[in-house]
Amino acid sequence: MIDEKLIIYKTKKIFTPTSSAKFTFVEREGKLNNHFVDALNTPGKQIVLYGHSGCGKTTLLTNKISQTYENSYTTRCMEGMTFESIILDGFDQLSGLYNENSSSKTFKIAPELNISYADIKATIKLGDYTKQKTETTKHILPPQLTPQRLAKFYGASNSCWILEDFHKIKGSDRTKTSQLMKVFMDMSEEYEDLKIIALGAVGTARQVIEYDREMNNRVAEIFIPYMKPDEIERIIDTGEELLNLIFSKEVKSKIIKYSCGLPSICHQLCLNICFNKKIYETVKTKVSINLDDLDEAISKLVEEKSDTLKAEFDKAIKVGNGTKINMPKVILENCLEINKDEFSHSEIFNQINKSQINEANFSKFLTELCSPTRSEILIYDENSNLYRFNNLFLKAYAYLRLKEEIVKNENAELENKNLKEANIIKKLLDIIENDIYNKLEDDEDYFVIEDI
Template sequence: MKKKYFSLEEIFTPSQPANYTFVERYSVNKRLKRALNTPGKQIIIYGYSGVGKTTLLTNKLKEEKLKSITTRCMSGMTLSDIVKDAFNQLEIYFIAQKDTTKGSKLGGTLSASYFGIKASLTGEQNEGDKSLAKRAVDLPITPQTLARFIGESSRCWILEDYHKVRSEDKFLLAQIMKVFMDSSIDYPKLKIIAIGAVNTAREVIQYDPEMKNRISEIEVPLMDKANLQEILDVGEKLLNIKIPDSISKKIIAYSSGLPAVTHQLGLLVCEANEVSNTVKTSLPKKLDVKSFDSALDEYLEDNSDTFKSIFETATKIVHKRKSENPSDILIAILMSNKDNVTVYDVKENLKIKDKSYKGNNIKKYLDELTTSDRAEILRFNKDYNSYYFSNPFIKAYCQCALRNNVQTEFNTSKLLSEFRETLNKELEIARKTFLEDYYD
């Protein structure tokens, strides 16, 4: 019997993979399904933050009935930390006395050859009737050993936020991918699935060119307006509500292709209308048109620290450059009063303040602003060879912060009002460009 009633948090899930509101993106889903079912094929899933990479993978693994372990990479993690996390999840034990212990723990003998990684796990003991098995502690690990134990558990290994792995460790991880590919002869389901930011796949190939034809590079693009609308449509049906068209259009425009934002705004609009579960009435509950404003205020206040962090990361000065500091470039982009700007547009605007400006490196610095190192504050449109802000929220934040020449937080009514006014202008631009020109 299908479930009839849902909690709001089951339907709009901004911080977790979507389940009931998962939207099929057929070309991407087809490629991922093929890669998951191809023995030995390693997978790199990449795209902008909030675009739905983890949701896509989670639903496909469930559909293909594949088990996995997940390591969430964080800045500063070493290769030893990453491997240690995988072994912790597998709960590997080695034989200290006669036979393996009874139970469901994964047993085996670790190779003595040294790879420069040690398990460094806790020294728990697991005792059976006739044996004593100890959890791996300070034992040397080879890539082959790692592949064998994950393979014997019939799992694939997911590396979340792969782009955060230290550069010096990415070469070794590329080597481990190669070993996993070779080991797939014995373990057909064995593979590494790395999820990361834009250009993640390029990094793997850069560290090991031999992997070029052994990796499936799957880009998860921004969602088009039809897919974003489908999230809201499914939410309406499962919660028995009716979202006015004016609210739907604003949510889609503000989302800028990011389903995570659609989920967040959908959640807040429902909360503003006191919808916490499926509405138990014969007719859908129509949401108040005016409720979007309060939901938006809530979103801005909840995310003010996020906007501030993105702005500070993007404008951080590592090496001071004449006329080409990140804030100089962002000001030049805003001066154009366009949603999409070209290298030429930015170069000409920078010349207004500096007549001698040549602009030989401007494309390099613009591209840098699209990377995770600069919080992906810009995106690159391949079709038009132009750049644009990642979403209307951060564009409006930049306008306010740069105009006031402060690292501002929107925690006062005055600043919030200014931000809202700027954001409303960006919404009109987003409607005309993002919804009509970019995807149609």
Template sequence: MKNVELKDVFTPSQPAAEINYIQRPSIAKRFDRALDQKGKQVIIYGPSGAGKTSLIQHKIHENNIRYLATHCVSSMTFQDILDQAFSDLNIFNENERVSSESNEIKAEGRLSIPFIPIKAGLSGSDNISNQQKLKRVGEFQPNAQNLVEALGDRGMIWIIEDFHKIIESEKKHLAQVMKLFMDKSTTYPNTKIIAIGAVNTARQVVKYDQEMKNRVSEIEVNLMEYEELESIIIRGEKLLNIQIADTVKDKIVKLSSGLPSVTHQLCYLLCEEVKVAKAQDKANKLSIYYPSLDKAIDEYVLEYSDTFKSTLEQALKVSRVRKHDNPSEIFRAILSIKKENFTTNDVLKKIQIFHRDYKGRSLEKHLKELTTHEKGEILRYLEDSELFYFSNPFIKAYFQCSFSNDPAFKKLNAKIKMKEFKSNLETLYQGIADHEDDIFDNPFEEDF
């Protein structure tokens, strides 16, 4: 592995589907089963940065699967998604056939099945006896029926990424198209849809078409366990021939809060700090200690400061002004609770200290909204224990600074702001429990 480079080992901005991919056997087993079952459509969901795309890319590479990937963006209609799919397939329609011998033009005016994929701008030359004038299928009406046939003829699956971003009123069409793909599975057994979405998006498909209830495999890619995140670092050590101190590993894992994307980012910055750009010579293994991580965290905070700010703005945005259920008041209550995990009732009691008439009938609904993609996934919710907690220590530290009681805080210079941020972050880290559990979904202890 002498030629291994840092950018190939720790990959915060792309799926970790190659040399530093960490197997998750139980999730992989369910995904393999869903791929193998004819007609079964697949929905992969979970928190941002938990490894949904990494799982799919790894399986595609492992099984040599042909696929078309379509990325959704905000305000997309389902027709927009279909149009994008046809464009990405680079499909043309045989609309006119020209005979070079008779120079006659025969108008076909129909879609040619199977579709004919060629590069844009390619045309027949005069020395070919039967020329074809081809037009993009996009000039006609791209629809789900034609798309399933186009993909089926090629033995391809259709991956729809970030389908939670589709306009709410358009999501019912995804359920209908999944049903069409299922019906066509007798003709095209290898063709199906894999939709990737945020937490709680799987149920949206089923609610629009109850017939799909037993025909869709809903696979949750949850937060990684402590040992899985640690494995990312250990494997990276071996690939780069470096030695990261155990205390450094521990802090990286706990600050990652179950998200492999954060582990990859912190490890990348750590290696960059000690100038490790590729695998080190075996005779000179480099050891990395705590001071280097401290500088890497500084860089992480500076790099993501705009993201933290936009997340705060996203969480505080209100569609209408409410008397007590406004986000600012809810966050002030949460941050005043001296527990990392908290219930709806904990927040209610804090708000009632200042507003005794507050009943909190909609409080749980508003707290759960803060777990959604639309609100930046600020909080996570454990259904079994009915507990909420901040999704990320970095986010919580930023919120603590922003809601600081010190009226002069916003006037402080950037260096002092960083000092306060780091102080909050260190307090949070010290409060994170040593995890002996099998599940790392809840990375905080009760008190600190």
């Protein structure tokens, strides 16, 4: 019998690997959640949320910000984005609020601010028209659009400004953007809820406060760690209930392990399972999810990543013809042999045969492995002065390529290309299946890989 009270949800709204989770939002552990909420409610306190890609920063922010602010607007920072571009984007996003017909349930914008906004908007439009005929590479801000004026526009409308991927802003533009946060701090005397929230990778907090020591006590630096197993399980449990599914205990356990603390991977695996079974919305009769369904889902995930992993690794170890020692390859091999999630400069260097290389040359290549030149296969954390692999799938792939025998003969490689790629995918799955990844300890914020 069909439950008349059954609410139908779209699967893509429940499992959301590439966007913020709404229905499957999981409250993070008390200390983290309280720290963030307290920062949101502290007048003048600016916020930096940072953490590894896929750990749930945007989801946490999206779900908490709506409890405090009437509106929030996001500027998505990109490589090469200038300070002027950021200001213009932040200004332009408010256009829906500052016009003659705009209205709000809880606040009213002063008429003079509406007029001021309209005047600046008209100036920018005229400037853009002129710029198209002369200069297209540099935005020129109208003199009326100062950081202070922009802060007024956000403060008066009870709006929060989010700078996503702050770490992508470089050089002087990053310094200016940090100064912009200080302006918002200072103007909180007039608008107590005025805030900029910077969202970024590990190291973002240091990038924000390095401009001015005074900002140390006025910026909340909040690290978003990997999710703990019970938090990942709550995502599955909620999706299971809303879509009327039954995930077996074994399936849940394996999804938790494969996710490595990253909610984005959990969401992707669950979405793959549903799509593979043609489940696009809440089913009227319960459907069971078994291990075969999960195997198919994770194979699909790794297959989708296979080309990217190969390309990133090949770029990382590429050296010129005739090079006697492939130093990037040697460094990566020794990083794996250290058998730790994070490792220092000296730990890596001491692992290497000193007759192969001098320390200056070693340092040069180690720095390159942390740059886009070599796929950023390693990440350097300036706060801890330690290195780590960019992500666990890439680390596992590096292990395969460096520790397992790969077909070397060009003709044989060409003839067995499909077999070779299928074999790599299988081995990658085997590595995960054989529990190379440790379970997340209850009191730790990271995973380690053992026996590598």
